[in-house]
Amino acid sequence: MTVLPPAWRVGRVTPLGELHTPPRMTAALLRLAVQIVLVASLWHGLYAAAGTTAGLDRDQAVSYAVLAVLASRLREIDQYAARDTVIQHMHFGTIVYWYLRPMPPQRYYALRALGEQLYGLAWSLAGYLVCLAAGVVQPPASAAVAGVFALSMLFGQWVLYYVMLVIDQLCFWTLRNGAALLILIFAQNLLSGVYAPLWFFPDWFITLSSFLPFQATLSVPLSLYVGRIPLSDAAFQLSVQAGWIVVLALFTRFLWRRAARRVISQGG
Amino acid sequence: MTGSIEVRGLSRTFHTTVRRPGFAGALRSLVNPERVAKHAVSDVTFDVAQGELLALLGPNGAGKSTTIKMLTGILTPTSGTARVAGVVPYEERERNARNIGAVFGQRTQLWWDLPVRESFAILRDIYEVPKAEHAARLKEFDELLELSSFWDTRVRHLSLGQRVRCDLAAALLHDPPVVFLDEPTIGMDVVVKEQVREFLRHQVAERGRTVLLTTHDMTEVERLAERVVLINHGRLVLDGALDEIRRRFGSTWQLRATLADPHTEVAGLPGVVVVRREGRQVVFGPEGPGAEALSVHQALKLVIERYELAGIAIDEADLEDVMRAAYAQAEAAL
CATH class of the missing domain: 3.40.50.300 (P-loop containing nucleotide triphosphate hydrolases)
Known part of the structure; x- marks a missing residue:
């Protein structure tokens, strides 16, 4: 039997930190509840005088929008307050400790992110079950759709992890990633379909965004869930997501190697 | 290991x-x-x-x-x-x-x-x-x-x-x-x-x-x-x-002597110089820098033997002074 090395427990840092900070959990709960109510109300309002738009009926659109809000919770932990962002470690010079432990920085980062995403998943799942029970979100059309959605969501979060990692790695060169982060958050929300399903945008925009990794993070799994992408297209969409994972994995691996040479000059 | x-x-x-x-x-x-x-x-x-x-x-x-x-x-x-x-x-x-x-x-x-x-x-x-x-x-x-x-x-x-x-x-x-x-x-x-x-x-x-x-x-x-x-x-x-x-660098002592007789003529001694004098107060210091300088104890012996004193105090260089002297010498050597 394979036993995980004890270092996997690095993944507990985020959940532990959150549990020790109840006000942050209360704020997260309130924000999530308010966002879901507002988003559901908005899409109900938009569909009041319409039947099917952009290939989505009202229930599909509301489900998509609410699931997008729930999914955004997966990587929305307040790391800044916990002084555990790469930019803060660079600023305070504590990034050196990442290179002084018998664990490569990339593994430490990955375990931290994994713990964070699992913690976020617990929130999202709880929110999903409440929304499902309240009839805000429609259940998946079939077990096959549910399975493909789960796999696509996993791939989507994997892509998102690498996108966030690239932004964090930028700090090794720029010391500041605020502007890049703002652009990323806007691009991620717009191009992944958090603000509105991509199906509402013009064709040229959808074509353009297909060359970027963002729609692989959320738009693809959510479109599979609501049935806007049929199961027959799932294999192609999953392979595109897998392709992004491979490309970004190689790119971030290259950046980690280059970043190791920058630790001193920036984080000294 | x-x-x-x-x-x-x-x-x-x-x-x-x-x-x-x-x-x-x-x-x-x-x-x-x-x-x-x-x-x-x-x-x-x-x-x-x-x-x-x-x-x-x-x-x-x-x-x-x-x-x-x-x-x-x-x-x-x-x-x-x-x-x-x-x-x-x-x-x-x-x-x-x-x-x-x-x-x-x-x-x-x-x-x-x-x-x-x-x-x-x-x-x-x-x-x-x-x-x-x-x-x-x-x-x-x-x-x-x-x-x-x-x-x-x-x-x-x-x-x-x-x-x-x-x-x-x-x-x-x-x-x-x-x-x-x-x-x-x-x-x-x-x-x-x-x-x-x-x-x-x-x-x-x-x-x-x-x-x-x-x-x-x-x-x-x-x-x-x-x-x-x-x-x-x-x-x-x-x-x-x-x-x-x-x-090597710590011989930056000073002896602060108070003369018993304010009219005593004061001059340097072998290895010891008069840094300054104000009335009965005389400050002695080492003549040479670094390792060649007299130790404070040798200087004290010489001063006490030569002059009649009402009091004497020793100011020895602390490590900060020693390091300052070492830095200065290193700086000059570069």
Whole structure:
């Protein structure tokens, strides 16, 4: 039997930190509840005088929008307050400790992110079950759709992890990633379909965004869930997501190697 | 495995862009950047024996931290070699990490949002320390550093002194034979400083750890180190026992004598000069600099034998003066 090395427990840092900070959990709960109510109300309002738009009926659109809000919770932990962002470690010079432990920085980062995403998943799942029970979100059309959605969501979060990692790695060169982060958050929300399903945008925009990794993070799994992408297209969409994972994995691996040479000059 | 450190001809050069002054200069730097080489450490050679505490001293920007970063494996030298506990740190970073502990001034490696004990547990897992061993070591550190009164507090709520004590414990939890301390007591009050010094003395004397310490606090050097290495402008300028350095650079004593008779004529004595005189008060000092100068005790004997005095006081140079003299001589030699 394979036993995980004890270092996997690095993944507990985020959940532990959150549990020790109840006000942050209360704020997260309130924000999530308010966002879901507002988003559901908005899409109900938009569909009041319409039947099917952009290939989505009202229930599909509301489900998509609410699931997008729930999914955004997966990587929305307040790391800044916990002084555990790469930019803060660079600023305070504590990034050196990442290179002084018998664990490569990339593994430490990955375990931290994994713990964070699992913690976020617990929130999202709880929110999903409440929304499902309240009839805000429609259940998946079939077990096959549910399975493909789960796999696509996993791939989507994997892509998102690498996108966030690239932004964090930028700090090794720029010391500041605020502007890049703002652009990323806007691009991620717009191009992944958090603000509105991509199906509402013009064709040229959808074509353009297909060359970027963002729609692989959320738009693809959510479109599979609501049935806007049929199961027959799932294999192609999953392979595109897998392709992004491979490309970004190689790119971030290259950046980690280059970043190791920058630790001193920036984080000294 | 021995905990010795061997440094041979270690050098590190950084390449930086020159920032020209003014708006036009900044524009020129942007369009046509000029790169210059900065030799942060040049040809530094020294050894630290197992169980020895060595103070690595030098002014700000002298190259101390760069040297430590090469020895911890964070930075690769431009030339030269280093071995720490038998490992080349920049070639085998992870293996080296198991042999060393490090504290960098006020920079904490603890997790800000977690109670200290949780941070210790995470480090235990990262270093794969058995639980019983971890508990025993924590108990030992608690006895020396009184950690248990605050180790259930979140790191963000600790005082500086409490946090540095926790960081020291965190750096030693995996029982490393070599410890690097880069200004560990900076900004701490005297009581906590003394507690930390006692802890370090214990780690060296009882546990046989090798410690490389950088500090600007000469009291710390006096209390902890028997040997110092002085670097300036990236070059090693002095490597010797503290007593020897005192002998070479510490003869900056002054004798403040009060004459019994204010009309006494005062002149210099062999090896002793009159620095100044104000009425009955006469200040004597050494005639020659450094090692050739008379010791304060020899001078005292001469002055007492020659003059009738109502009182006399000795001002001996403290270690700060000694180091200032050593820096000045090193500066002149460059």
